[in-house]
Amino acid sequence: MEKILQVKDLHVSFTTYGGVVQAVRGVSFDLHRGETLAIVGESGCGKSVTSQSIMRLIPEPPGKIKSGQIFLKGMDLIQLKEPELRKIRGANISMIFQDPMTALNPTITIGEQIMEGILQHKNISREQAKKAALEMLHLVGISNPEIRLKQYPHQFSGGMRQRIVIAMALVCQPDVLIADEPTTALDVTIQAQILELFRDIQKKTGVSIILITHDLGVVAQVADRIAVMYAGRIVEIGTRREIFYQPQHPYTKGLLQSVPRLDVEGAELVPIPGTPPDLFSPPKGCAFAARCPYAMEVCEKVYPFETSLSHHHYVNCWLQDVRAKALVSSNH
Amino acid sequence: MELRKQETRNISPEIPDEWFVPINKNKLESESVVRPSLSYWKDSWHRLLKNKLAMAGLFFLIALTLMAIFGPMLSPHSVETQRLTEQNLPPSSKYWFGTDDLGRDVFTRTCYGARISLFVGIMAALIDFVIGVVYGGIAGYKGGRIDNFMMRFVEILYGLPYLLVVILVMVVIGPGLTTIILALSITGWVGMARIVRGQVLQIKNYEFVLASKTFGTKTSRIIRKNLLPNTMGPIIVQMTLTIPSAIFAEAFLSFIGLGIQAPHASWGVMANDGLSTILSGYWWRLFFPTLFISLTMFAFNVLGDGLQDALDPKLRR
Amino acid sequence: MKSYLIKRLIAMIITLWLIITGTFFLMHSVPGSPFNEERTTNEAIQKNLEAYYQLDKPLFVQYVNYLKSLVQFDLGPSIKKSSQTVNDLLGRGFPVSFELGLYTLILAIISGITLGVLAALRHNGIIDYLAMTIAVLGISIPNFVMATLLIQQLAVNIPIFPVATWASPKHMVLPILALATGPMAIIARLTRTSMLEVLTQDYIKTAKAKGLSPVKIVFKHALRNALLPVVTVLGSLAASILTGTFVIEKIFAIPGMGKYFVDSINNRDYPVIMGTTVFYSAILIVMLFLVDLAYGLLDPRIKLHKKEAK
Ligand SMILES: Nc1ncnc2c1ncn2[C@@H]1O[C@H](COP(=O)(O)OP(=O)(O)O)[C@@H](O)[C@H]1O
Numbered sequence A: 001m002e003k004i005l006q007v008k009d010l011h012v013s014f015t016t017y018g019g020v021v022q023a024v025r026g027v028s029f030d031l032h033r034g035e036t037l038a039i040v041g042e043s044g045c046g047k048s049v050t051s052q053s054i055m056r057l058i059p060e061p062p063g064k065i066k067s068g069q070i071f072l073k074g075m076d077l078i079q080l081k082e083p084e085l086r087k088i089r090g091a092n093i094s095m096i097f098q099d100p101m102t103a104l105n106p107t108i109t110i111g112e113q114i115m116e117g118i119l120q121h122k123n124i125s126r127e128q129a130k131k132a133a134l135e136m137l138h139l140v141g142i143s144n145p146e147i148r149l150k151q152y153p154h155q156f157s158g159g160m161r162q163r164i165v166i167a168m169a170l171v172c173q174p175d176v177l178i179a180d181e182p183t184t185a186l187d188v189t190i191q192a193q194i195l196e197l198f199r200d201i202q203k204k205t206g207v208s209i210i211l212i213t214h215d216l217g218v219v220a221q222v223a224d225r226i227a228v229m230y231a232g233r234i235v236e237i238g239t240r241r242e243i244f245y246q247p248q249h250p251y252t253k254g255l256l257q258s259v260p261r262l263d264v265e266g267a268e269l270v271p272i273p274g275t276p277p278d279l280f281s282p283p284k285g286c287a288f289a290a291r292c293p294y295a296m297e298v299c300e301k302v303y304p305f306e307t308s309l310s311h312h313h314y315v316n317c318w319l320q321d322v323r324a325k326a327l328v329s330s331n332h
Numbered sequence B: 001m002e003l004r005k006q007e008t009r010n011i012s013p014e015i016p017d018e019w020f021v022p023i024n025k026n027k028l029e030s031e032s033v034v035r036p037s038l039s040y041w042k043d044s045w046h047r048l049l050k051n052k053l054a055m056a057g058l059f060f061l062i063a064l065t066l067m068a069i070f071g072p073m074l075s076p077h078s079v080e081t082q083r084l085t086e087q088n089l090p091p092s093s094k095y096w097f098g099t100d101d102l103g104r105d106v107f108t109r110t111c112y113g114a115r116i117s118l119f120v121g122i123m124a125a126l127i128d129f130v131i132g133v134v135y136g137g138i139a140g141y142k143g144g145r146i147d148n149f150m151m152r153f154v155e156i157l158y159g160l161p162y163l164l165v166v167i168l169v170m171v172v173i174g175p176g177l178t179t180i181i182l183a184l185s186i187t188g189w190v191g192m193a194r195i196v197r198g199q200v201l202q203i204k205n206y207e208f209v210l211a212s213k214t215f216g217t218k219t220s221r222i223i224r225k226n227l228l229p230n231t232m233g234p235i236i237v238q239m240t241l242t243i244p245s246a247i248f249a250e251a252f253l254s255f256i257g258l259g260i261q262a263p264h265a266s267w268g269v270m271a272n273d274g275l276s277t278i279l280s281g282y283w284w285r286l287f288f289p290t291l292f293i294s295l296t297m298f299a300f301n302v303l304g305d306g307l308q309d310a311l312d313p314k315l316r317r
Numbered sequence C: 001m002k003s004y005l006i007k008r009l010i011a012m013i014i015t016l017w018l019i020i021t022g023t024f025f026l027m028h029s030v031p032g033s034p035f036n037e038e039r040t041t042n043e044a045i046q047k048n049l050e051a052y053y054q055l056d057k058p059l060f061v062q063y064v065n066y067l068k069s070l071v072q073f074d075l076g077p078s079i080k081k082s083s084q085t086v087n088d089l090l091g092r093g094f095p096v097s098f099e100l101g102l103y104t105l106i107l108a109i110i111s112g113i114t115l116g117v118l119a120a121l122r123h124n125g126i127i128d129y130l131a132m133t134i135a136v137l138g139i140s141i142p143n144f145v146m147a148t149l150l151i152q153q154l155a156v157n158i159p160i161f162p163v164a165t166w167a168s169p170k171h172m173v174l175p176i177l178a179l180a181t182g183p184m185a186i187i188a189r190l191t192r193t194s195m196l197e198v199l200t201q202d203y204i205k206t207a208k209a210k211g212l213s214p215v216k217i218v219f220k221h222a223l224r225n226a227l228l229p230v231v232t233v234l235g236s237l238a239a240s241i242l243t244g245t246f247v248i249e250k251i252f253a254i255p256g257m258g259k260y261f262v263d264s265i266n267n268r269d270y271p272v273i274m275g276t277t278v279f280y281s282a283i284l285i286v287m288l289f290l291v292d293l294a295y296g297l298l299d300p301r302i303k304l305h306k307k308e309a310k
């Protein structure tokens, strides 16, 4: 499979009033053409920072990409300058933000907002841009697109607006679409419709999607692969089947127990006790140690190595060490 | 640490075996750092202390107050004594700020001006506060149609040009210190009433929250921790910003001949007197009163801004 | 749209009527009312007044008469100057004051917005601190102090500009500068705050994610939204410029409405005070109305229409 986007050992921090927040502390993953990769984790674990780093939209200051590489078709985005990045944003990588109520400019017609992206990147006439915008509105399932083009955001419902935002992001036919919690602000029924739409547009356009969410329920519907993030790092990554049916990391297991599941009947909902660590001074070893039921002394001292369980299933946890396995089996 | 980059192995020889023992959880929890949480007021005070401009303003105002109280005692000259042999003298060791066309000491008069300005500003802020709290409190507390009606009235007053109203009232009731304060209060309280009403509505919501779900948190604690900070902040800021606008209004009125009347000393009166000498080179007669008006307003404005930043938890960076 | 306009018009008339009534009774409540007493020595004026207000009649009749003449745009005679009417004074003074006020407003808006936007774009930079220091100074220095300062520096010490009057464009520079500083400072601060707020909005992030250039983001996406709050204060700024003309015209000896107003206050020329107040109020009410219309044009969420076509 072609790797369209590669993130390697990304470190991002923010200098604030209270100190330096190490928001992302060594994130690596690949995104393949035409797949949906979900990044899941509790709020504050660095999902948005990761995605905004890929767009190079981290506000600097206070933020700073300390190290790492982000390859898009062989180019390292970290090395690029603003003018070059502008050519990539919207054209090669697009991004959708959480709240469709605020993601659209209230004083500009949605037609103009969809068209301006394509006018920026492609050398075409307004007429052609309008045609492209109409096609996009049609693609995302908005009826009467001709009339709708001339309307303002406040004339649309939340779900409709998210469709428009998606149309806006896709109008230049990007390779990668990053959706940061695209359904969090929506009603449950609308959520399902929007997720359906993601699947649909992926089939039609072949775009690769990074879907960011704190809700594993959302992921179950659409993700091909899932990366689980905790305290600025990816702790486990694998296919949807692997993550849902053979989770290895205690945090992944905890997350799975804390979401309602349709496939396991009568499953009890157990929230993970405790709170994520302070990213001002993250623990030296495994950040989950304070909340982990299996924590060992080693977990506090050294960050666990990455263990490969299958061709695409990786986990960072000391439980993978044979000595820990012996310990667990002797205890039970 | 490039541990992640290593080949995956199911055993890591460099890690000693004895580390693979369950952790003592109690130890962990006791270690978890408790961040020092400053109380709201302390926290705000610290933020205010860090704001150099606001602190400079505060120091100036303290100095001005001292000058208003003790300045006339320090000076050997009285406010109204006229010495026709010593007219329009420039600043010297005898007359620190010079003398005016009647031979009066400009320093002593400036100190009296400070008294009047501070008095007018503080009185106006206090009266606004009292009327605003009563009116806004009733409107917010009663709610419904009464609130609607009372706020409609406030809207109308709010739409009127403040100084024009004050001028009209001054024309009718005549010049003087008391009448200035009275005139300023006639429309000045509407801003405060709006804020207080908003805060009262908030408090009502808190009560609702309290009644519906009691988490075992003491009511007094909620009032102290959440309610007072949230409601007092905007009121304090409003009062701080009312003072300079009242001081401006007094100076403005005195300057156009409607406020404090000669021979009493107010910065506006002194500036008006000084204006006629602008061509004759007696710069000190215009310079000192206008300098003090500007500095005082500047000090109150930066202090108000600083308080606003310090008291608004949303602005915490 | 039409019904909205009619509603607004009625509201404006009611407000104006309230102001007229308030002013009328306020002026007639002055102890030893000058309208009824022979304080004026000039017989001609006394006759004018009697004819105009029918001073022998009850107060209410006088009030109705006053309203009647106001409807015909007649503001009455002056007490102090024989054969002068308030209309005469306004006819002479208003064009001058209008010029002063208009230029001031334009200068304040343009420079204030520029300063505010620059400050926001260079948030916490040198330009920001500089602009905000200028703004706090502008708010703190009263316009009459500013005027004297300018005269002292730029007319007396270094005689670049004339000291007073309103004869040529060169004469206008200092009064306009003096009057514009305060409103400019207010606009600059407001623009900065609102621009900073807008720049953190999601739609700005979205615009960046589209790959738009910073210039486009600022001018197309940020500025218009940031200026909405600024538009709302234009009404009260116009009011403060208007009261500012009182002192500025006095200091610079500009023969405008403000100067006549201050003179009339000092002479206790009540009909002039009353007439001018009514006139000022009418102007301000119209200003507020125009501001509302402008707001409606700028913000599509505000509907001036009765119902939105679905
Ligand atoms: N602009 C910023 N300034 C300071 N800290 C930030 C900023 N943006 C994000 N952070 C910090 O980075 C961490 C990760 O945030 P984020 O990526 O938004 O989490 P999430 O996974 O919920 O999207 C958080 O602890 C947050 O406090």
Ligand code: SF4
Binding pocket: A249, A250, A251, A286, A287, A288, A289, A290, A292, A293, A294, A295, A296, A299, A304, A316, A317, A318, A319
């Ligand atoms: S490394 Fe240790 S603390 Fe971390 S998840 Fe694995 S077992 Fe738990």
Ligand SMILES: [Mg+2]
Binding pocket: A044, A047, A048, A049, A180, A181
């Ligand atoms: Mg997020």
